Amino acid sequence: MTPSKIIPLPISFLHSNGTDAPIKIPAIGLDLFVRMPPAASAGEFCFIETINAPGAGPPRHRHPEAEIFRVLEGRYLYEADGRRFYAEAGDVVSIPGGMEHGFVNVTDKPARQFILIAPALDAAAFFTELAETMRDGIPDQAALNAFGVKWQVEFLGPPVGRNEGPTA
Numbered sequence: 001m002t003p004s005k006i007i008p009l010p011i012s013f014l015h016s017n018g019t020d021a022p023i024k025i026p027a028i029g030l031d032l033f034v035r036m037p038p039a040a041s042a043g044e045f046c047f048i049e050t051i052n053a054p055g056a057g058p059p060r061h062r063h064p065e066a067e068i069f070r071v072l073e074g075r076y077l078y079e080a081d082g083r084r085f086y087a088e089a090g091d092v093v094s095i096p097g098g099m100e101h102g103f104v105n106v107t108d109k110p111a112r113q114f115i116l117i118a119p120a121l122d123a124a125a126f127f128t129e130l131a132e133t134m135r136d137g138i139p140d141q142a143a144l145n146a147f148g149v150k151w152q153v154e155f156l157g158p159p160v161g162r163n164e165g166p167t168a
Contacts, residue, residue: 010042022051023127027134028159029056029105032127038120045118048127052076052111057104059144060157065117069093069103074111078103079160084167104160126151 022031036047075088080101095101105111133147144155
């Protein structure tokens with residue numbers, strides 16, 4: 001039996017400093033940390049960490065990138081293609097690219113998630129520009145969609161409401 005050739009994933013050494021300042025988007029109660037930028041994986045994937053304020057979450061949206069969420073603290077109500085369900089600390093939720101989704105922190109304390117995005121998104125640039133777009137609050141649908149064109153993100157409606165409850 002001949003040994004197969006091992007082709008390593010294109011991952012660079014990286015030490016993400018846990019004391020880095022977050023990207024803040026107060027309009028949606030988000031503090032975001034880019035823990036692994038696209039360059040560290042040759043664009044294959046990136047990792048972000050989010051802290052969501054109580055009752056906060058992004059507008060419902062969809063994009064070509066897939067996302068894998070790991071809830072680190074708290075409890076979220078997710079909506080994916082119209083199905084709503086709770087995810088708690090330790091749970092993993094995978095959202096395929098192109099699927100409409102959103103979520104909200106349903107607790108009275110900040111909640112945290114670790115998110116893998118594939119293929120990689122320049123999360124630092126995206127969320128910095130989103131923060132600027134939302135500097136005066138959540139803009140109207142036309143302004144969000146104008147921002148989204150550049151990033152191939154379609155904003156589909158308001159954030160998931162913390163009292164909407166599960167459907168599944």
